[in-house]
Amino acid sequence: xxxxxxxxxxxxxxxxxxxxxxxxxxxxxxxxxxxxxxxxxxxxxxxxxxxxxxxxxxxxxxxxxxxxxxxxxxxxxxxxxxxxxxxxxxxxxxxxxxxxxxxxxxxxxxxxxxxxxxxxxxxxxxxxxxxxxxxxxxxxxxxxxxxxxxxxxxxxxxxxxxxxxxxxxxxxxxxxxxxxxxxxxxxxxxxxxxxxxxxxxxxxxxxxxxxxxxxxxxxxxxxxxxxxxxxxxxxxxxxxxxxxxxxxxxxxxxxxxxxxxxxxxxxxxxxxxxxxxxxxxxxxxxxxxxxxxxxxxxxxxxxxxxxxxxxxxxxxxxxxxxxxxxxxxxxxxxxxxxxxxxxxxxxxxxxxxxxxxxxxxxxxxxx
Amino acid sequence: xxxxxxxxxxxxxxxxxxxxxxxxxxxxxxxxxxxxxxxxxxxxxxxxxxxxxxxxxxxxxxxxxxxxxxxxxxxxxxxxxxxxxxxxxxxxxxxxxxxxxxxxxxxxxxxxxxxxxxxxxxxxxxxxxxxxxxxxxxxxxxxxxxxxxxxxxxxxxxxxxxxxxxxxxxxxxxxxxxxxxxxxxxxxxxxxxxxxxxxxxxxxxxxxxxxxxxxxxxxxxxxxxxxxxxxxxxxxxxxxxxxxxxxxxxxxxxxxxxxxxxxxxxxxxxxxxxxxxxxxxxxxxxxxxxxxxxxxxxxxxxxxxxxxxxxxxxxxxxxxxxxxxxxxxxxxxxxxxxxxxxxxxxxxxxxxxxxxxxxxxxxxxxx
Numbered sequence: 001x002x003x004x005x006x007x008x009x010x011x012x013x014x015x016x017x018x019x020x021x022x023x024x025x026x027x028x029x030x031x032x033x034x035x036x037x038x039x040x041x042x043x044x045x046x047x048x049x050x051x052x053x054x055x056x057x058x059x060x061x062x063x064x065x066x067x068x069x070x071x072x073x074x075x076x077x078x079x080x081x082x083x084x085x086x087x088x089x090x091x092x093x094x095x096x097x098x099x100x101x102x103x104x105x106x107x108x109x110x111x112x113x114x115x116x117x118x119x120x121x122x123x124x125x126x127x128x129x130x131x132x133x134x135x136x137x138x139x140x141x142x143x144x145x146x147x148x149x150x151x152x153x154x155x156x157x158x159x160x161x162x163x164x165x166x167x168x169x170x171x172x173x174x175x176x177x178x179x180x181x182x183x184x185x186x187x188x189x190x191x192x193x194x195x196x197x198x199x200x201x202x203x204x205x206x207x208x209x210x211x212x213x214x215x216x217x218x219x220x221x222x223x224x225x226x227x228x229x230x231x232x233x234x235x236x237x238x239x240x241x242x243x244x245x246x247x248x249x250x251x252x253x254x255x256x257x258x259x260x261x262x263x264x265x266x267x268x269x270x271x272x273x274x275x276x277x278x279x280x281x282x283x284x285x286x287x288x289x290x291x292x293x294x295x296x297x298x299x300x301x302x303x304x305x306x307x308x309x310x311x312x313x314x315x316x317x318x319x320x321x322x323x324x325x326x327x328x329x330x331x332x333x334x335x336x337x338x339x340x341x342x343x344x345x346x347x348x349x350x351x352x353x354x355x356x357x358x359x360x361x362x363x364x365x366x367x
Numbered sequence: 368x369x370x371x372x373x374x375x376x377x378x379x380x381x382x383x384x385x386x387x388x389x390x391x392x393x394x395x396x397x398x399x400x401x402x403x404x405x406x407x408x409x410x411x412x413x414x415x416x417x418x419x420x421x422x423x424x425x426x427x428x429x430x431x432x433x434x435x436x437x438x439x440x441x442x443x444x445x446x447x448x449x450x451x452x453x454x455x456x457x458x459x460x461x462x463x464x465x466x467x468x469x470x471x472x473x474x475x476x477x478x479x480x481x482x483x484x485x486x487x488x489x490x491x492x493x494x495x496x497x498x499x500x501x502x503x504x505x506x507x508x509x510x511x512x513x514x515x516x517x518x519x520x521x522x523x524x525x526x527x528x529x530x531x532x533x534x535x536x537x538x539x540x541x542x543x544x545x546x547x548x549x550x551x552x553x554x555x556x557x558x559x560x561x562x563x564x565x566x567x568x569x570x571x572x573x574x575x576x577x578x579x580x581x582x583x584x585x586x587x588x589x590x591x592x593x594x595x596x597x598x599x600x601x602x603x604x605x606x607x608x609x610x611x612x613x614x615x616x617x618x619x620x621x622x623x624x625x626x627x628x629x630x631x632x633x634x635x636x637x638x639x640x641x642x643x644x645x646x647x648x649x650x651x652x653x654x655x656x657x658x659x660x661x662x663x664x665x666x667x668x669x670x671x672x673x674x675x676x677x678x679x680x681x682x683x684x685x686x687x688x689x690x691x692x693x694x695x696x697x698x699x700x701x702x703x704x705x706x707x708x709x710x711x712x713x714x715x716x717x718x719x720x721x722x723x724x725x726x727x728x729x730x731x732x733x734x
Contacts, residue, residue, distance in 0.1 A: 038672050058660050062700070063574060078662035079679035102476065109479050110471035110496065129477065176550030183543030186578055193555070207430060211553055293425050295445035305405050312446035333429070 003030050003135065004052055004071075010131055012048035017097035018090060019046040019128060020115060023106035025302045026132050027054070033067035034230055034302075035060055041082040041111070050093040055086050083111075087118035101128040133307040138321035143231065143301060144345050147323060150191075150233035151343065151354025154225045157182055158237055158357045161196065161222050165241065167366045171196040171209045175224075182226055191225035191232040191304040202238070202337030216242035216366065219252070219336050225304060232304040234325055235355040236341035240363040251288065251330045251338050252361050258282035258328040259340040259359065262296060266326065266344055266351040272314035279328040288330045297325035300343050322346045323354075370502065371397050371419055371438075377498055379415035384464035385457060386413040386495060387482060390473035392669045393499050394421070400434035401597055401669075402427055408449040408478070417460040422453050450478075454485035468495040500674040505688035510598065510668060511712050514690060517558075517600035518710065518721025521592045524549055525604055525724045528563065528589050532608065534733045538563040538576045542591075549593055558592035558599040558671040569605070569704030583609035583733065586619065586703050592671060599671040601692055602722040603708035607730040618655065618697045618705050619728050625649035625695040626707040626726065629663060633693065633711055633718040639681035646695040655697045664692035667710050689713045690721075 021044040028034035058075035104127040160178040199218035225234035262279040276296040295311030327341030342353035388411040395401035425442035527545040566585035592601035625646040643663040662678035694708030709720035
């Protein structure tokens with residue numbers, strides 16, 4: 001069944017008259033048209049029994065039509081009242097929609113108020129967030145093929161990053177160089193800002209790539225990915241420059257054990273929380289539990305951070321087709337940071353990673 | 368007065384007990400800590416008479432403290448209930464806040480519900496969007512200096528883009544090359560995806576940079592910018608490759624006249640709507656009105672698209688310190704697209720652009 005038909009069926013089951021889909025990722029997933037309208041209004045209006053339509057800024061209408069969406073696309077000019085136009089188009093499909101579904105995790109309060117203003121007696125209490133999450137949760141073979149392709153290019157980015165390691169070269173130069181090599185192949189978007197962090201700087205797990213230069217006898221953390229055909233990759237590797245001390249070696253070893261244990265344990269039947277615990281236990285038993293300050297992983301697909309979270313409190317049972325990261329990290333402020341990450345998809349009896357760069361500690365002797 | 372004090376005073380005037388600030392740009396503006404928490408929770412809690420605090424994911428706490436914010440920063444771990452923690456911290460400052468201000472244009476419905484759930488008898492009806500917009504609308508000298516610096520680098524990007532023009536080279540290669548040159552100087556973020564569009568492709572004003580190759584006798588549109596010290600630049604130029612036909616020359620001439628007329632007219636006292644009309648009239652009188660399908664401009668500062676919109680219906684009177692783009696465009700489907708853009712700040716008697724790349728038609732004879 002086409003994804004849009006699946007959503008229509010679901011609206012009928014829920015007794016909804018209309019759905020206002022606002023998340024550009026969801027719109028892309030359902031229509032094939034991926035675009036970030038920034039502050040402009042873009043929405044997909046879906047009804048159980050009548051034709052859905054896409055509503056976009058006027059300057060996106062042609063692109064939306066060209067993306068393979070075969071239902072109507074209506075545009076609006078900047079000075080027009082987008083919500084009045086949406087309401088007029090809706091009323092042609094459903095005379096008086098009462099029960100609406102919205103994406104509560106995306107729709108802003110001000111836009112909900114504008115929509116309510118057009119349909120003053122309607123109810124906007126139904127949240128479609130988890131419906132959409134469920135639809136997007138299990139990836140099709142086609143989606144997994146795209147994730148594998150994106151993963152292949154993430155491995156390429158790592159390889160280019162490793163080639164670029166030089167004493168005295170800055171984190172930023174290395175990131176710029178590896179992104180340039182990627183873009184030369186026509187892949188124009190990274191999944192997020194490429195992270196290259198050397199030495200103690202890597203103990204800031206979400207710190208930015210800086211002008212700090214690569215030194216001898218330290219760890220360098222890479223966290224990067226790219227977008228291919230709409231789908232994201234995300235991989236982390238930490239490598240050694242010169243000779244590591246005992247502590248540096250130990251945290252690498254513990255982090256790798258945690259990553260491998262979790263990747264081994266990831267299979268249908270285990271819950272997200274249990275999987276987090278597999279990695280966390282390894283790190284805690286080694287005495288570094290307090291330095292692993294984030295969840296084990298996050299879903300990925302069209303977005304580089306999506307449902308499900310692999311963390312304490314998430315009792316979701318993993319099933320074939322679910323895709324997420326396995327990325328334990330140990331960050332000791334002022335000393336060093338290590339993170340090792342592959343994103344995987346659950347198979348019938350285990351999991352397969354999208355990235356394949358070797359995880360054994362790689363050491364670079366630089367001059 | 369520090370910006371946070373200004374907001375506190377404003378909350379007191381409005382009779383509010385607390386404000387929940389959720390837009391990362393606003394948080395950056397008020398605290399000096401700029402970070403995109405992606406799907407995690409980040410908020411700034413402000414009260415009229417007690418100390419504000421920043422609430423961030425645990426892994427951002429150190430960075431927030433290091434960014435110069437001198438009030439408390441509280442973190443949360445992924446498995447913790449962020450809103451329960453926020454509520455506990457709030458109650459230490461204000462026993463029972465009733466009237467809340469929120470950013471309706473940023474806060475999602477689901478997060479508002481979570482906040483309401485913690486304060487079931489409180490009211491969340493006050494929108495601070497326009498208060499914040501007003502604060503951010505008039506840029507300080509310090510902000511204008513940063514915008515000038517960002518503009519200087521946008522001119523650099525254009526120059527590198529022009530150097531890279533070659534017959535048979537793709538739009539994507541040119542974009543990758545000019546971004547690489549920028550990043551080599553340590554400027555790691557573009558304001559948005561660099562746009563290089565050749566020939567008829569440029570008639571899709573928000574189309575992406577593609578693998579289309581540069582040909583002779585066509586126009587090539589560049590729209591690009593970068594982020595320096597948190598502030599954005601944004602500039603567009605359209606250049607000629609080889610010999611243009613009469614139509615191509617005419618639309619360039621008309622677009623340039625419109626841009627120059629608006630830049631000349633931009634001064635204190637004129638409204639945003641009137642300024643839009645100055646450019647639109649030039650294009651309409653030349654017979655191309657239907658091909659100028661977007662507003663004249665948008666504000667810029669910390670964000671590359673912010674308040675105010677320079678468009679029909681916006682009666683805002685321009686004042687010194689306001690910063691926005693002046694970017695008329697003429698897009699004839701299947702033929703060509705032209706856009707010419709400078710961002711400016713209003714001065715006491717006119718405006719000054721942040722970018723200075725010449726706007727007279729530049730022609731490249733390529734082999």
